[in-house]
Amino acid sequence: MDKTKTNKKSSSLGDFRVEKIGIATAKLHRILKELGHTRGLEKTASTMPDARERLSFIDKSMHESSEKTISALEASLPLTSRNRVTCSELSMRLADTKFVNNQELVMETISKLGEISMAEESVHHNLMQIMEAQEFRDVAGQMVNKIVNAAVEIENILLDILKEYAPNTKDSLIISEGLTSGPAIQAKDSVNGQDEVDDLLASLGL
Amino acid sequence: MADGNMKILVVDDFSTMRRIVRNLLKELGFTNVHEAEDGVDALKQLRSDNSFEFVVSDWNMPNMTGIELLRAIRADAALKHLPVLMVTAEAKRENIIEAAQAGANGYVVKPFTAATLDEKLKKIFQTMQK
Numbered sequence: 660m661d662k663t664k665t666n667k668k669s670s671s672l673g674d675f676r677v678e679k680i681g682i683a684t685a686k687l688h689r690i691l692k693e694l695g696h697t698r699g700l701e702k703t704a705s706t707m708p709d710a711r712e713r714l715s716f717i718d719k720s721m722h723e724s725s726e727k728t729i730s731a732l733e734a735s736l737p738l739t740s741r742n743r744v745t746c747s748e749l750s751m752r753l754a755d756t757k758f759v760n761n762q763e764l765v766m767e768t769i770s771k772l773g774e775i776s777m778a779e780e781s782v783h784h785n786l787m788q789i790m791e792a793q794e795f796r797d798v799a800g801q802m803v804n805k806i807v808n809a810a811v812e813i814e815n816i817l818l819d820i821l822k823e824y825a826p827n828t829k830d831s832l833i834i835s836e837g838l839t840s841g842p843a844i845q846a847k848d849s850v851n852g853q854d855e856v857d858d859l860l861a862s863l864g865l
Numbered sequence: 866m867a868d869g870n871m872k873i874l875v876v877d878d879f880s881t882m883r884r885i886v887r888n889l890l891k892e893l894g895f896t897n898v899h900e901a902e903d904g905v906d907a908l909k910q911l912r913s914d915n916s917f918e919f920v921v922s923d924w925n926m927p928n929m930t931g932i933e934l935l936r937a938i939r940a941d942a943a944l945k946h947l948p949v950l951m952v953t954a955e956a957k958r959e960n961i962i963e964a965a966q967a968g969a970n971g972y973v974v975k976p977f978t979a980a981t982l983d984e985k986l987k988k989i990f991q992t993m994q995k
Contacts, residue, residue: 725881794976797882849956863965
């Protein structure tokens with residue numbers, strides 16, 4: 660594969676695109692000036708902080724809800740484990756004791772204790788699934804942050820144009836926040852799931 | 866099988882994620898779990914207390930990323946033997962290759978389950994015993 664050739668090609672293609680964007684921007688500037696469309700732009704720019712606020716609200720709500728869920732799970736998981744131990748201890752003691760009366764009731768109790776124990780195991784398993792599902796918070800949170808970043812950028816671009824054509828626009832609209840970059844979801848060179856990660860690692864000898 | 870009392874450091878900038886990983890590890894029988902919020906914090910803890918036996922690290926963190934932490938661990942004579950499992954949302958091939966080349970012992974992509982974590986930990990312990 661000839662890398663230099665490909666690079667050259669993409670770079671000249673890049674220049675061409677930059678030129679096109681430049682022409683389009685100049686055109687946009689002229690039209691804005693001629694038609695006095697800064698009002699519309701101002702309106703668009705002013706919706707950005709609102710969009711950011713809403714996204715931040717979603718992020719905050721997701722965080723609070725996840726934390727509450729995990730707290731409830733942490734409180735519940737030991738209970739299911741303890742209940743299972745209690746059930747098996749009790750049924751063993753009942754099985755080892757000789758009852759003169761109510762033998763049928765004792766047998767039924769032992770059987771029910773077994774059923775309760777099995778149900779507790781299912782509950783435990785389900786609670787762990789809820790725990791695992793809280794991971795959405797991490798990836799979704801990073802996605803929201805990425806969109807917030809994009810909104811900030813769009814806002815800045817609009818404000819730059821506005822400052823040039825409508826000097827009265829307030830700078831207070833600009834708030835830049837440092838946000839960490841998010842996961843590369845659906846990027847071209849991304850693997851699809853743990854199996855592909857494992858295949859790739861195996862090919863690397865890990 | 867590994868000792869349930871094995872001292873593990875979970876590194877993630879995101880407190881919810883640290884909580885989840887801690888709980889999944891607990892479910893797998895590992896109860897001696899400590900937390901660090903980024904690579905800098907992790908390195909500080911690892912260097913001040915050389916009893917850590919395992920590191921589970923996120924990739925994307927402020928101050929010092931997971932890959933930088935991994936490289937720092939491998940470059941430190943006192944720490945370089947530590948097994949490091951990367952647990953991250955970074956699913957790009959170049960990330961996985963970079964981690965493998967930097968000396969990661971395993972790589973798990975988010976979202977993951979306790980079963981995946983169990984499988985990867987067992988694999989690492991098996992390789993270490995060889």
